[in-house]
Amino acid sequence: MTGEEQAALAKERLAACKKYMKVDYEEDDELIAALMDAADRYLAGAGVTREVAPAMYDLIVHDMTLRTYDGRDNDAAQAATAPLIRSMLTQLKLRCQYGEEAADDGSTSG
Numbered sequence: 001m002t003g004e005e006q007a008a009l010a011k012e013r014l015a016a017c018k019k020y021m022k023v024d025y026e027e028d029d030e031l032i033a034a035l036m037d038a039a040d041r042y043l044a045g046a047g048v049t050r051e052v053a054p055a056m057y058d059l060i061v062h063d064m065t066l067r068t069y070d071g072r073d074n075d076a077a078q079a080a081t082a083p084l085i086r087s088m089l090t091q092l093k094l095r096c097q098y099g100e101e102a103a104d105d106g107s108t109s110g
Contacts, residue, residue: 020062
């Protein structure tokens with residue numbers, strides 16, 4: 001991927017994350033981009049790559065970014081989504097480690 005393509009993807013991912021977060025101003029773009037980078041690095045450390053399932057990966061990054069940005073983990077209604085995000089992260093980790101079909105039916109055999 002060229003530098004221009006990487007910059008375009010980063011801009012597209014930032015816009016999508018801000019939409020998820022319902023942030024419509026540019027003042028915090030640098031902070032949000034840094035939080036997204038931290039989430040990307042966390043996922044890389046967990047053995048997860050974006051290439052396996054970009055939409056699922058991005059949703060996890062968006063949620064991690066939102067929680068860090070807003071501190072919404074303290075809000076009971078928002079915390080209810082945490083099990084879904086954890087399940088998605090587990091599934092994505094399995095897919096990255098064992099292949100695309102590893103977590104399709106919720107099992108690790110196959």
